[in-house]
Amino acid sequence: MTTDAANKPSGLTALANPTRFLALVRIVLPYLVVSTVLLLSIGLWMGFSVPDDYQQGRTVRIMFVHVPSVWMAMGAYMVMVSGALGVLVWRHPLADVAARSAAPIGAAFTFLGLATGSIWGRPMWGTWWVWDARLTSFLVLLIIYLGLIALWNAVEEPAKSARMAAVVVLVGALNIPIIRFSVEWFTTLHQGPSVMRAGGPSLAPHFLYPLLVMGLAFLLLFFTLHLMAMRNEILRRQIRTAQRKAARGHRNPVARETSK
Amino acid sequence: MTALLARDLRLALRSGGGAATALLFYLAVVVAMPFAVGPNAELLATIGGATLWIGALLAGLLGLERLFQTDHEDGSLDQMMLSPVPLPAQVFVKSLAHWLVTGLPLTVMVPVFGLFLGMQETAIAASIATLLVGTPAISFIGAVGAAVTVSLPRGGLLLSVLVLPLCIPVLIFGVGAIRAAVTEPDPFLPPFLLVTAISLFFSVLGPFASAYALRQGLD
Numbered sequence: 001m002t003t004d005a006a007n008k009p010s011g012l013t014a015l016a017n018p019t020r021f022l023a024l025v026r027i028v029l030p031y032l033v034v035s036t037v038l039l040l041s042i043g044l045w046m047g048f049s050v051p052d053d054y055q056q057g058r059t060v061r062i063m064f065v066h067v068p069s070v071w072m073a074m075g076a077y078m079v080m081v082s083g084a085l086g087v088l089v090w091r092h093p094l095a096d097v098a099a100r101s102a103a104p105i106g107a108a109f110t111f112l113g114l115a116t117g118s119i120w121g122r123p124m125w126g127t128w129w130v131w132d133a134r135l136t137s138f139l140v141l142l143i144i145y146l147g148l149i150a151l152w153n154a155v156e157e158p159a160k161s162a163r164m165a166a167v168v169v170l171v172g173a174l175n176i177p178i179i180r181f182s183v184e185w186f187t188t189l190h191q192g193p194s195v196m197r198a199g200g201p202s203l204a205p206h207f208l209y210p211l212l213v214m215g216l217a218f219l220l221l222f223f224t225l226h227l228m229a230m231r232n233e234i235l236r237r238q239i240r241t242a243q244r245k246a247a248r249g250h251r252n253p254v255a256r257e258t259s260k
Numbered sequence: 261m262t263a264l265l266a267r268d269l270r271l272a273l274r275s276g277g278g279a280a281t282a283l284l285f286y287l288a289v290v291v292a293m294p295f296a297v298g299p300n301a302e303l304l305a306t307i308g309g310a311t312l313w314i315g316a317l318l319a320g321l322l323g324l325e326r327l328f329q330t331d332h333e334d335g336s337l338d339q340m341m342l343s344p345v346p347l348p349a350q351v352f353v354k355s356l357a358h359w360l361v362t363g364l365p366l367t368v369m370v371p372v373f374g375l376f377l378g379m380q381e382t383a384i385a386a387s388i389a390t391l392l393v394g395t396p397a398i399s400f401i402g403a404v405g406a407a408v409t410v411s412l413p414r415g416g417l418l419l420s421v422l423v424l425p426l427c428i429p430v431l432i433f434g435v436g437a438i439r440a441a442v443t444e445p446d447p448f449l450p451p452f453l454l455v456t457a458i459s460l461f462f463s464v465l466g467p468f469a470s471a472y473a474l475r476q477g478l479d
Contacts (some may be wrong), residue, residue: 088472140425140428143421143424143425144425144426146421147418147421147422147425148422150418150421151408151409151418151422154409154412154415154418155411155412160411160476160477163473163476163477164408164473164476164477167404167407167408167469167472167473167476168404168405168408168422170469171401171404171426171465171469172425172426174465175426175429178429178458
């Protein structure tokens, strides 16, 4: 590493400084919030104004919330995986913050995907829940999310909990394809992929465009929430450090020597 | 390495070591099942393989908490880290010892429990085969969870929550293989080989991940 690079950090390294990151968040966040609200309203309007499906009737509109939620549920795990790699490989100070704050959001999207799917499944399949491959793997994903959140909360020290959780995130990431594949063994009721597949989407265009707009809106929503959660986490850590400093200041000097 | 294996086995087999408790727990789960679903012999035989697997999974999780806990408390874990033998190898040996005192005895007891549940001979044979190759995966995946939660004051429950979802593929293929062995057209071999593959995969990944977590958790 040259001294020039050390003096002038660029890209991700520059963001290692929490103050610089918070300043960036302050600039970016208003734009993100506005565009999220805008795109969400356009997407919802487009979604509500589509004609009824000839087979599914009105319930087809659930898709515009269901599918983007599921995309984001998987996307959030990808963010956690990159965060975990950031913790283990580059020791980036913000990587754990990113991974940690993505977990509750991912869990929420997973739950939303399961709940909307259940509401959609009731009129379409005649049942709230089936032990179908996709549903089951998402339920397992939800449990993994909740377990990880519990792990993050169980370890007091952030630096330690970061590396512990990172190990579990990565082992989980390696396991997810296996879980996915294993639950495929059940005969599946869920329809196959219809947007991201070889040979182009099989969805009619008047359903596809609202879906893509909603997907983009949910992506922005995720980034907005994620940045806000990261900001909160940084502030929470700063407050904790300040509190510890204050608490240490009140003790006598001898205690300060003996305590770590 | 052999010394570590012998030591862990001795500790587990000594009274209060957990090996006997795991077996008793397994028996309790299998006995509780007929009370839960009713004494219908036909139904019991159908879910017999599932009962055996659930019991094995829970009994395996039961002992996992102690895998590194006692070594952590008496300081031998620190000694293990300082020793010239690579830590992943030692973790591998410890997981193997855990399997030898939980997974293996459970597998050996399957004929008895299978008769309790009124299972067919082919189903019992299939259960023995799948449990034999599948339970190591529980020990190796569980070792990661045990290593992550070792420094927590009450990590036992968290350990189960973290490990159980990761063990689901083993359960699916294990029970699937047993079911395939009984119902004629389904082939037994593919799910059986997949269970074996998962076990082998985690016997490599598990020790390295656990060793890393142990080093990070105790500094």
